[in-house]
Amino acid sequence: MQEVDQVRQPGVFSHVRRSVRMTVGQQRVWETHWSELGRKLEDLPAGILDLDAWFGRTAPVVLEIGSGMGEATAQLAQAAPEVNHLAAEVYPAGLGQLMLAVEKNELSNVRLLHGDALDFLRDHVAPDTLDGVRIYFPDPWQKKRHNKRRLVKAPFVALVASRLRPGGTLHLATDWADYADEMREVCTAEPQLVNQYDGWAPRPSWRPLTKFESRAHSEGRVCRDLLYTKVTPSGW
Template sequence: MSTEPNAPATTPADPETPEPPRGHPVSFVRRGSRLQGRRREAWAELAGDYLIEVPRVSADTSVDPDYRFDAAGAFGRHAPLVVEVGSGLGEAITHAAELNPDRNFLALEVYRPGLAQTMLRISQKGLTNVRVAQVNAPEALAGMLGPASLSELWVYFPDPWHKVRHRKRRLVKESFVELAARVLEPGGLFRLATDWSDYAVQMRSVLNASPMFANLHAGERTGEMSPLTQVWESGVESVVGGAPVRKGKDPVSTGNTGINEGTDTLGGWAPRFEDRPLTSFENKALEAGRMVFDLTYRRTGLPTG
């Protein structure tokens, strides 16, 4: 675990510029990692208790390919492990950890302020079953986490990367699904949520195409009951972030934003996961009029890798 609160943070001048290249696009940009006020204090005071010290190879979110996370050592016990990718300010994972003291939880996040806030929440709630790590999630799933070591994997509201030229940076794609299959135990659950319909369709498509996953709600919420149909019919995504699209510009979220664009006959949308609280991020999406799409898949077959 790390106790270095003043480690230098990478803050590119261009907020659209990702970290130094790793040979493949990353799913995030570094919008600033400076710690201030209480979060700076939290990093100094709490990192030694909750932050996993991950060996690096280049960037400060990279993972040495030889490093293996020792869950029993980190938590001081053997228990089912739940990992959240992109844990943000820690609202979801600390809420779930409080409800499920018999499970271990690991928050993976690239932004130091988010990790500092998560550690504050852990401390304030008196939780002993949560740890955090500043890592690029695909690298963590590729080697840091052992095969079949997770009972659940969560990806809630990943960056949608609206622009077509940026979509290669989306996290949930075929290669990430393969990594998810590697770390989930047989029968383990992969839970996802997004508030953008075209990303929801992409998630559903790549997971439905994988022989390693089965949709727990296949065939459910089709037609008029589908949130996808409702988005298409309402045209709600003709606004971005709740603000009207600038005159002469097309919506960047999806091509299916007009009234009566179609009916979703496939469905497969899960009910909202009851252990996920209404986070500040999700609440902003709802206030902007967007709908939330939930998906839940079960890992099938034997572990890989």
């Protein structure tokens, strides 16, 4: 397995750096709910984060990397109250929008991380911890010269797999054909993971159809899903 301290590749981040201003509503909910729901990566103490203590209960934890405006996160959390949903995003506006949905729907099973998920996984999540990792529509860096900046590369997938518990799942979705092929190749080559299907996964009915995905369909791009399970080590 690729050593996890080698996962940071030059120019590779779990996000694209953009400046997004918060609305009045997002700012309000940030000020009223962030101390309860959120953590900034830079403020976390060194070492493994106690996820059970943060959520206030012991339950399966699913990490969503790049939750955007939180549209899918909120719907998934509402549909699965028995699961702890952790949304990692670098843009305050997106986290603010998600907190508005948490407030509106009175969700108690959502927590928010402000910061880069790569560093969070490497430095603050213990191996064999997460029940699931979701990466929906990461930036495709569609220009060929920028492909090296894509998130889903072999070292990153090895890191994610190491943090999944045996039987945990990695769920990927993208609307860019060449990125889908690259995701499938990289994940299939990772020895800790096995594809749940012989190729592409059928689009799960439980994955919310977001505005982003609807726009991809309207522009003629086919969305692909991939579902991988972490294998149980021999001898268990």
